[in-house]
Amino acid sequence: VSIWVARGLRDGVVTTRWPARPDAYAGSWQGPVVVAEADASTDAGCPTGAIAAGRVDQGKCILCGRCVARRPDVFAWSAGPATPVHVRQQLIMPAETDEAVEEARRRLAQRTAVLRRSVHIRHVDAGSDGSEEWEIQALLGPVYDVQRLGIFLTASPRHADVLLVTGAGAPGMASSLRTTYDGMPDPKVVIAAGTDAISGGLLSGAHSGIGDIVPVDIWLPVAPPTPFCLLGALLVAVGRLAGEGRGTR
Amino acid sequence: MTWDKIGSRIAGGDRFAGMFATRRGDGQLVLSAQVTAPDGIDTLEKILPAGAAGYPALTRTVCAAFWYERVIHDSFGVIPDGHPRLVPLILPGEPVPRHVTGYGVFTIPHGPVRSGVLESIEYLVETPGEAIPHLNMRVFYKHRGIADRYPGMTLADGVLLAEHTEGIASVAHALAFCHAAERIAGCEPPPAAALIRVLHAELERIANHLDVAVRLADAAGLAVATARFALHKERVLRLVSGLCGSRFGRGVVVPGGVSAMPRLTPAQILTGIGRLQKPVTADAAALMATSSFLDRLRGTGPLTCERARQHGALGPIGKAAGFADDARLARPYDAYPLLAVPPLRPHTAGDALARLRVRWEEVDQSFGLIRQVADQLSERPVEPGRVPCDVTSGRATGWAEAPQGEVLYDLSVAGDRIAWCVPRSASFHNLVLMHEVFAGDILTDFPFIEASFGLSVAGAAL
16 A cells, blocks of 8 residues: 555646646647638548538538648638537538527526536436547546536446436437436436437547437537546536636636 | 368368358358468358358367357358357347356446446346356447448558557557558559557557556556556557657558658657657556565466467457467568567466556557657668559458457459458457356456557457
């Protein structure tokens, strides 16, 4: 036991202070692709069909970068890491932010006002490739440590406020996902974590994400979302971060 | 090579590596069995005419085909006559009947939604209260039908799908896919690309083995050890993202080479590795000297050497039970023939402890390989990362050694589009062995045994 006391002290505090303080690694990421210059006729060669008629559906973007390499004059990476949104249509760029988005944001804020600084999460894998689970597990590690923010993972849906769903919506998981959702008390928030969960990603020919199985409140693009993206989505979900990069509250 | 030879080939010491079926245009169903050969992987075929209801089950002579024939039955409905247990594996099926009966025996269902952040799978633990006389697994929950998505894809899209097949072994899957494509095209990646591929494959191995250490330490309740290995794993993923922009090395491996040179110089790679290796080695040594931890692993979940050889157990599970068939050594690819891969110590215990020992030795191996790669990269002139990989038609098998063991891809291309592509992950091949390792182990050993297997459900359910 005494070895571990010494080993545990070796690296000092490794935990990020984000979002209270900026974190260099959190800001070092490219987001999903955006259209830099509208050009409806461009053949982007997108493997997931995210690009059509001059618009990019970031909910389908897997960050392969093929369009940016092929037509850097038309497509570009969005600056900074991916940010979660409240309405699926917001991911279709250029986005038309309208009253529906404001309405969705307001309603979610009302529902989650009661959660504040004690949030319990139930994670469900609905057909992921396994990498999303690694990134969620990282949140529990010493570097991200979600517990410092009053966020905890729980085994029982009965104790959960947030349902964090990964994966393309495999048919075998549909009823288990629905049962988990039904088992959670109100108010509850559902996060679709990752491109697969939003649209099926590369499997979109067979699976369409989890939006058809449970009602989604927060859509978090990119495959797989980094731990900082996941952390941001959790804080936006419970109204402690405004979303779309608007800073902390 | 004829189908009837499979039994004698396996008896003669070759390894049964996989089996799948493909439906051809004229309605024929072609069964393909993959068997190791001295210089690669042989594919042995049996053609079933259109409308054939069944064929004599291979499982009767080669028991490692047990799960493979169930998957073929699920996908195509063809019946392997004489198969001992033909119930659905990757499709939902009837509730599993209890194997063990008697007074006080009950079933504990673990999953598919499990305690903790884990992939979806259901373990049905049949127990009288403490011992685990029998375990059933239902893996269909997250079956995504990966192989069905390939037909019609371009090679460039195919490698992206390979990366998303088993996300924690993205590099190994991309490598196996590209090796198949390159074998069809008859091209070889440039020397620098071959080195960069090894760099990413070995970083992936370190990250996966550290993940197993995290889970084992967590199962034993060693909070500091759990945090330490989680920190090291995060640092490995950050090094990978520093190299290529993806924490899982995605987008690096492409048919014909690599997509770009690393964003870090060889000197920076050596510095990064130097910062990692010392604390990882020291923490591993501390873990392997923590007697309360070793007590939980010693003798837990043993796989006999005979079963490991008979099944052809892959990766650390096989190596821990005296059966080592490492694709990097036996069928070397990319830069491995040019690098010195120090041999592992022989292990025969086959238990969770031996599996962890193998992983630590492999981590040492990987650090050494990465150093060699960085040294060689720094001596090379600037050269292109890829050669053209123009494939018009053909078929080949590609392989790579993932952290879980050998990954196989059978790829067929017609008219620059994929006709079929069937991945076989080490996770699928090895997971069935979990049926057999609960010799006298009790419920509290379960997390150790599962973690020590170190498999990915995504790779098993495909």
